[in-house]
Amino acid sequence: MTISSAAFSLEEQSLATIERKFEEKRKLAHEREEELFGIFRGELTGEERLALKFLYAYMPLNDLADYDGELFLKHVRTTLDIRNRVPWGNRVPDHLFLHFVLPYRVNNENIEDSRGILYEELSERVSHLSMEDAILETNHWCHEKATYISNDVRTVSPMTLIRTAIGRCGEQSTLAVAALRSLCIPARQCYTPRWAHSDSNHAWVEAWADGAWHYIGACEPEPRLNQGWFSGPARRAMLVNTRVPANYLGPEPLTLAHEWYSELNLLDTYAPVRNITVRVTDTTGTPVAGALVWFHVYNYADFIPIAKLTANESGEVAFRTGFGDLYVQAWQGDSRTEAKIRVGDSDVFSFVLDLKPQTEGILDLDMVPPPVIPDSEADLVSAEERALHNDRVQEGASIRKRFEDTFLSEAQAAELAEELGLPVERVWPVIRKARGNSREIAAFLQEQTAEHGQWPLQLLESLNDKDLTDTFRTTLMDHLTGALPYRNDFDEQIFISYILCPRVLFEMIRPYRAYFQSTISADQIERFRSDPAEWIRFLENKFEVIDDLSFYQGSATPAGSYRLKKGDGASRDILFVASCRSFGIPARLHPSERMPQYWLNGAWQSAEFKSGEGVPAARPESGKLLLLRDTDASDDMAASYYLNFSFARLENGVYKTLVYARNKTDVYDEPFEVESGYYRMIAGTRLKDGTTLVRLTYFAIFPGKLTKLPLTFRQQPIDIPIIGEVDRSWTFTLSDDVSKPIGEWLNPKGIVLAWIEPDREPSKHLLREIGELAGRFELTGTKILFAVGDSGWTASFNPAAYEDLPSDTSFLRDVRHSALLGATSQTVVNTLGLPHVLVIDDQGRIRYETSGYKLGIGREALRIAEQLAD
Structure with a gap:
């Protein structure tokens, strides 16, 4: 039954689901009842009330922690108003409006009140255009605002990207989706989670116009829709997906129907596809219902999961994918198995779970990507069309360049350094990286250097490059003044890296030191400083870990997590590290294991939070791994972490890759200190056609023991033909x-x-x-x-x-x-x-x-x- 009202036309079941999930979120967020739900006591129209409930029903936990209801109410009112203004607003069906226009979030970006700002920028440019042409024009505007640069995985907000004019593809597509939604054009961010023929991945945008979805390369305009430099690579993809924060019932095939979000499989638009079934049984042939089945591609010297599915009652999962090779892992409890499959070989693949994990030996296999597929003649653009388009691209680049010319220059940075008595060779890199935020960073230095000497500069230097583009004086002051009282308690490098620095992982940097220092009493802080384990027990009693509510783990701010008293495990760990630094306790996430640690008695101690059984989750004892150089390898096969090799420890049925610096090459110089357990090392040689020659080496690390292991690569003779x-x-x-x-x-x-x-x-x-x-x-x-x-x-x-x-x-x-x-x-x-x-x-x-x-x-x-x- 469909209910039509002044609000939206939705199935009765959908309305009931929204109401149920809204009430669940309200219970989860009871610690912030007034800040989040007080808006419902005000005057709301039927549309506003239902739109708000829809957003809250599927809101990730970190947004309940970090934002207030007034922000969401303003977003809803602005979006509904825009729908009534644009000429195509009444042509956008309600279900598309709710899922692909109304949402305020695209990725894991910081949320700001930007919808009205983006609309005002774009409305006059597109008001006379068709929906399709409005999409193209919006992308030209995005190109005027930003171009590509590789950077870290935290996604900056659309307003930050506009301020800095550079960002990775995930940030460019976040801007483009936000811009299109600000015009009431349904839009979604699409990913190939990882390429099969090349390392890395890519994100772009799909936008809906009058009954059909089209794709564009975000901030990379083309003369027509459904064109982009990635069109050819996408024809070799094993999956293209988008994530919808709702129980979406649209026509697209689903990869995953999660309780709190849906993953849509969009590969049909881009590449030939095949539906395959993986059947999981135990050694007696009995189907294993509930078995976890992960599909991986080789990428960055690792097997990266592109889909994580759960077997049905028949022990089966179905997956729609491309015609290349996949590496499949299946497990339940202590039983597991893994193997490569070639999708073109069959529709059904059988896996038998075994209680014995592989602990030694070498396995060689080739990972072959889908083949190259040429463009069709229909996709080609005429020379005249291309010339007109190139003029627009030149114009867009000129507009962006004029904006970039307003950033503080090297000469201005030198003047600032001289004025403040700071080394210019240190001030200019900070100012340069801040880009459109450079005046804010300069003002912070001007205001604080006289009183605090070089410590304000040290704080800025401790941040990631991207942090300098969206961290402001209020936040910087909180961290500077909250940390400096402890500067004489520790070695300078320990103090700078693990107390002064506010960055923990990839969360948004916000003020939190004054909050923790005022919320926790001075007597308690002194007890926690003497025995940080007491703070761990305190958090265990106050904080509930909920891991399956949000896709992007570790996105909440530390203060927000503590106010809500709930969060995913990664957010809890970030909260622990940030609060310790606020108390003057050096803390970090372990560089390779990502576990929270604190500094006590001259050594790092692991923060052992209780497991589900209520006892501290003790970490395994450590051993050492010494990699031995392959003396037969050619110079071009020099080992480089995440470029051509990595290693992972078997934990709870899945291999967890250890995190080391990308392109780390000093891998033979000294042993790696790692936890004891079973490991798998991957070494890969990528060939010109995208095929990878993979070598899997299985080994064990024993407590207190040194394991020596040759790192060898499969090599193909170098062919230098005369082409x-x-x-x-x-x-x-x-x-x-x-x-x-x-x-x-x-x-x-x-x-x-x-x-x-x-x-x-x-x-x-x-x-x-x-x-x-x-x-x-x-x-x-x-x-x-x-x-x-x-x-x-x-x-x-x-x-x-x-x-x-x-x-x-x-x-x-x-x-x-x-x-x-x-x-x-x-x-x-x-x-x-x-x-x-x-x-x-x-x-x-x-x-x-x-x-x-x-x-x-x-x-x-x-x-x-x-x-x-x-």
């Missing part, structure tokens, strides 16, 4: 408008020639990789040439800004991409996209060629360059 020969008439233009054919660039040690789009994510990855490998490229003597087409020379592109590249690097203009089209076909450019990379030997012969998005191109090109140099 073709350059046309020596390919002509490039230098910065001084002098033209020069490629024949004059030929170098005795070879050339890496790469056509790039500097503002696009794939090319930015290549530039970063070659920068990271600059020293080894310089040893080869290889010349590096980056060719940029006319459309790439935007106002935001400054070749001089790439300071980390090898010294023998030049940026060239390829007018109308004439040289590129001489080097490869238009079909290759359209299907795979840029970068297009060649390695050319001293005789002008092409010895390596690749196109499109893939991490690791820089390393592949280096391998060839080193062989040619030898």
Whole structure:
């Protein structure tokens, strides 16, 4: 039965579910009843009341902890008002409005009152357009506001991204979704959780217009909908999904129907799909109902789960995926099994749980991604259409560049440093990283340096780069004044890193020291400082851990978690560390295990919170792991954590990968201190076509013992074929408008020639990789040439800004991409996209060629360059 009212047309069952879940959330958040639910005692329309209840019903726990009802009420009223203003508002069905317009949250970003601000920015630009054209125009606006940069996993808010003008794809898509929703255009953030053919992942946006969903690359406009540099890679995806904070009953296939959110499987839009079933039995053949089944792809030297499902009463799970390889783990209790499957081989795969985990031995396997699928002719854009579009892109980049020019400059940072008596070489990096927040950071230094010396600067230097873009003076003052009373109690480095620094994991930094110092009595704080274990017991009595209510773990702020007295396990651990620092107790999350620890009697102690049985959850004793170098490995197979190897400990049926610095290379120098248990090491060699040669090594670590383990990689002989020969008439233009054919660039040690789009994510990855490998490229003597087409020379592109590249690097203009089209076909450019990379030997012969998005191109090109140099 459908109930139509002045509010929304919803099934009676849906209304009942919303009401039930709303009441559950109200009980959970009783500690903040007035702040959150006091708004319901005011005057509300039927629409406002139901919209608010819908938001509260599916609200993550961290939002109940950190925000007040007035924010949500204003958001609802603004959104309903916009729906009545835009010309298509009455064409958006209620179920799409509730799930893809009304929500205030996109990812794990900080929530701000931004909907009305975004609407005012965009409304005049789109009021005369169709919904489809409004989507395209909104993306041009997003491009004017931000471009891509790789950074940490915390997602900044749309307003912060606008303030800083740079962000990763998850942040760009968060901005684009928020902007589209501000116009009452249904929108959702889409992810391929991890690529199968390349490391990393990607996020983009789907938007609905008059009955159909379309995709766009966020902040990366194209002439038409359903186009983007990632279209080709997405055809090789094993999953594309989006997360809806509700029990969504739409037409899209579901990967997961969780009690508090739904995961939609959108792969059909992008790639060929196959429905597979995994059947789990025990050794007697009996189906194992409730078995956990995780589907993994190889990515960043690890098996990363892209879907986590639970077997039904028949011991089965169904999964809709692409035509590549998956690594599947299934377990229940102490019984488990794991194996690779090739999706194209069958519709049904059987797994038998075994009580004995594998504890030793080596297993080699190949992980093969789905094949490349070319673009269709219908997707191609005419030259005239592309030229008009490029003009818009140039204009957008100029607008963004003019805004970036308002940030404090290096000269202004030097003036500030001189004024305050601070080292300019330390002040400028802080100001530079703060970008659009640079004046706020400068004001903090101006206000506090006279009284506190270099401590305000030390505080800023202790933060992550991204923190400098969205941390303000009120917050900084709380942490500075709340920490300095303890500065003489500890070694300076301990004090700076584990008391002064407010950053714990990837939560939003907010004030919390004054809150804890005033909420907890001085007598209690002194007791906790003498015996931090007493604070652990205190928290256990006050705080309830609820892990299955929110997808993004550890997102709540410490003060919010404590006020609510509830949170997920990660938020509890962050709360513990933050409160300890507020009390003057050095604390941290263990660098590789992520467990909370405190400093006592000159050593780190684990914070052992009680398990479900009510006793402290003791950690296993430690042992040591010494990795032994593979003496037969070539130089290009140098070990690098998360690049080509990682290791994980078996815990409760699943392997938990230990966290070390990405690209850590000093892995043989001294033993790793790790907890005892069963381990699996993954070593992978990624091939040019995306296939990975994987080696799994199983081993055990024993308490107090040293385990020595060879780290070996499967290798494929380096093939340096002669693919073709350059046309020596390919002509490039230098910065001084002098033209020069490629024949004059030929170098005795070879050339890496790469056509790039500097503002696009794939090319930015290549530039970063070659920068990271600059020293080894310089040893080869290889010349590096980056060719940029006319459309790439935007106002935001400054070749001089790439300071980390090898010294023998030049940026060239390829007018109308004439040289590129001489080097490869238009079909290759359209299907795979840029970068297009060649390695050319001293005789002008092409010895390596690749196109499109893939991490690791820089390393592949280096391998060839080193062989040619030898």
